[in-house]
Amino acid sequence: MRNTALRATAAIGVAALLAGCLSTAPKIGDSGAKTVVTGAAGGGEAANANSAIQRCDKPFGTVALVEDQNSAWFRTLSEYKLGSTVPVIRLMVQQSNCFIVVERGRALDNMTTERALQQSGELRGGSSFGQGQMVAADYAITPEIIFDQKGTSGLSGMLGGFGAGVVGALAGGFRKNEAGTVLLLTDNRSGVQVSAAEGSASNTDFSLGGFGFGGSGFGGARGYTNTPQGKVIVAAFADAYNQMITALRTYTAQTMGGSGLGTGGKLQVEGTVKP
Numbered sequence: 001m002r003n004t005a006l007r008a009t010a011a012i013g014v015a016a017l018l019a020g021c022l023s024t025a026p027k028i029g030d031s032g033a034k035t036v037v038t039g040a041a042g043g044g045e046a047a048n049a050n051s052a053i054q055r056c057d058k059p060f061g062t063v064a065l066v067e068d069q070n071s072a073w074f075r076t077l078s079e080y081k082l083g084s085t086v087p088v089i090r091l092m093v094q095q096s097n098c099f100i101v102v103e104r105g106r107a108l109d110n111m112t113t114e115r116a117l118q119q120s121g122e123l124r125g126g127s128s129f130g131q132g133q134m135v136a137a138d139y140a141i142t143p144e145i146i147f148d149q150k151g152t153s154g155l156s157g158m159l160g161g162f163g164a165g166v167v168g169a170l171a172g173g174f175r176k177n178e179a180g181t182v183l184l185l186t187d188n189r190s191g192v193q194v195s196a197a198e199g200s201a202s203n204t205d206f207s208l209g210g211f212g213f214g215g216s217g218f219g220g221a222r223g224y225t226n227t228p229q230g231k232v233i234v235a236a237f238a239d240a241y242n243q244m245i246t247a248l249r250t251y252t253a254q255t256m257g258g259s260g261l262g263t264g265g266k267l268q269v270e271g272t273v274k275p
Contacts, residue, residue, distance in 0.1 A: 035225055035234040041094035049095040053238060054245040056098035061138035063185075064104035065090055073145045085143050088224060088234055089241070093141070098245050102137045137188055143237060144182040177228045178202040179236035183244055192261065195248055199240025201232045 039048030046055075065086045068074065077083070086105065094101050103111065111134075118129035178200070185195040224230035256266070 035088065035231045036238050037088050037092045037095075037234055039095065041091060044097045046095035046097070050238070052242070053092060053096055054098065054242045055096050056245065058097075059100045060098055060248060061100070062102050062135055063093065063099040063139045063141055064102050064137035064188075065093075066104070066140045066142050068142070068144075071144075077145070082224060082227075082230055082233070085145075085224075085233070085237065089141070089143055089237055092238060092241055096241070096245065098248070099139065099141075100135075102135050104137060139194065140186045140188055142184040142186065144184070145233065145236075146180045146182060176202060176204050177232045179229075179232045181233065181236040181240050183237065183240045185244065185248075190261070192254075195244050195251070197240045197244035197247065199236045199238065199243060201235035201239055203228055203232050203235075 036050055036052070038050050039046060041047070041049070044059075049055075067084060067086050069084070077085075090101050093099050114123070115129050117123050118127055123129065179202070181199045183197050183199070184193060186192070187194050224234050258264075
């Protein structure tokens with residue numbers, strides 16, 4: 001009788017362990033995988049967008065996102081499984097309706113392929129991939145993450161003092177994640193910087209016994225939607241973008257007078273020839 005009871009108890013224990021190993025059904029719109037940039041965009045309309053993101057009645061112009069993937073900050077992100085910042089920034093920009101986004105990334109290769117097929121005669125008649133249809137990018141937005149490696153130690157300084165980038169400062173059972181970002185807006189025709197904005201964000205990821213709730217450690221980082229570090233970077237970019245739009249609402253062009261920009265500055269150097 002006793003052996004039978006022990007076997008029954010063991011069976012129940014095994015069943016409980018197996019139940020703990022079973023995965024639950026995925027949930028559409030799982031809030032645990034969201035950042036501050038949520039929802040979708042279609043044309044000038046946004047769906048389920050974060051109301052904290054600035055929105056414009058009319059766009060300022062067309063814009064392309066240009067990310068320097070050879071920069072030191074991008075290489076650091078890659079080390080911790082955090083990839084391109086462009087997709088989430090593009091979503092935010094389109095939802096805001098402050099700019100119309102044009103493709104200048106990898107999808108441009110597909111556009112080129114379709115035009116080559118048209119020219120080769122392989123596409124059906126009326127496919128309309130002729131010349132003169134691409135839209136120019138009036139502006140370029142360049143994202144940057146600022147890293148500060150001073151006074152850090154271990155795990156590459158936990159990604160620096162992420163008063164830029166991301167820092168994890170362990171203290172008393174929690175990790176504070178901070179991010180500092182910069183967005184630059186350049187006029188593509190003149191090359192003049194039209195606007196620059198800095199953004200910041202932080203959160204606290206509570207942990208117990210070295211395991212953060214929600215998978216906080218850099219070693220488990222999978223992307224911007226499922227790590228506290230990735231989410232705080234997105235929030236910092238949203239802050240920078242909001243500040244940029246606020247400044248652009250009252251934009252006035254910088255002027256020098258005289259014969260115009262690029263024809264000789266006012267800080268003259270001896271020996272130079274004035275225009």
